[in-house]
Amino acid sequence: MSGVRVSPERLWSRLMEMAEVGATPAGGSNRQALSDDDRAGRDLFVGWAERAGCSIELDPVGNLFARRAGIDADAAPVVLGSHLDTQPTGGRFDGVYGVLGGLEVVEALNDHGIETQAPVEVAVWTNEEGSRFAVSMMGSAVWAGVLALDEVRAITDRSGVSVGAELDRLGWAGSAAFAKPLRAYLELHIEQGPILEASGSSIGVVTGVQGIRWFRVTLEGFPAHAGTTPMDRRRDPSRSLADALSGLHEMASAHAPQVRLTPAMLASEPVSSNTVPGCITFTVDLRHPDAAVLEGLDAELRARVADAAAAHGCGHRVEVINDCAPVVFDDECVQAVESAAQRCGFAYERIGSGAGHDACHVALTAPAGMIFVPCQDGLSHNEAESIEPEAAARGAEVLFHAALQLAGTAP
């Protein structure tokens, strides 16, 4: 790597040091949101950030911002960030890489004595994973005004401890303003999927995040004796289920390769093996990057379920239980990442994100973009999650150049 500004060794050794906080026997990390391990991870980060000359600020939901001053003190900052909390059996890189990559940009600016017009901040969002407190991307949601602070503080974990109680215990309920104006937000992240690895690209220039809609489908038949009821006298929702599932998969095939369709959580009632089910329910996780196509798929799903129910004399209901609109990232941010990848001479491609990220919420109020690097076998939310040190360095280098372009240098 010629003309490298970041320090691949420093970045990698910090990734490994952070992984020791809440280390699991199988080589991953367990730093669930607002736990003592989450605090220990943040303390490690804050120590590094303060030694790099950053000032630290917390907002009322515990989102943390480490700020490197700019030439223009009043300019809106360029913010680089992600999360330090993990799944219970999380990997070493999901989230952590974006935070420590952001810090590495600050360190590289210091190393090379570069002053930026706009301040550069590193953000650590609270509770991205949503495993202990079951709302994912929680901190960025409150920051962007998607969720109310009071509502989030009242959320409890399985032992009844609330977000609010933990924020107070940890001293993380700060006073920084939500949704302050940003020059730009960039999130560096492992891909968590197999596409970059398969195509041999070092960098994914992320153009957006696909929309996600969850449905609960109910098929209503009539419970009857499995032995005495002739087949032609039944209203059996399992027949509607079979038609509905094959119809939905047919729909998905017709919209390949961008659509994602996942029927799951199939359940029948009554819970009995010798009764024709009175009712069958299942969920469908439906995803597509284009809002109009997602609407069309929604309508087609409803029509196919209605047909499958009616064909066998069954009733039906389709409810939407979760809905996240597709996100299209800001043109200037996407361009900045793309030209940084070009300048570095790395193989790159434009890519959509299959998973949700804090950047989705930030994008509601500020120009935002993301950078992906390949991870081994596309594996994530797994203790075996792995990236190459060279891949980590390339992503941070692209983040450095993109951030520098957006923050501007001395005239």
Ligand SMILES: [Zn+2]
């Ligand atoms: Zn993540």
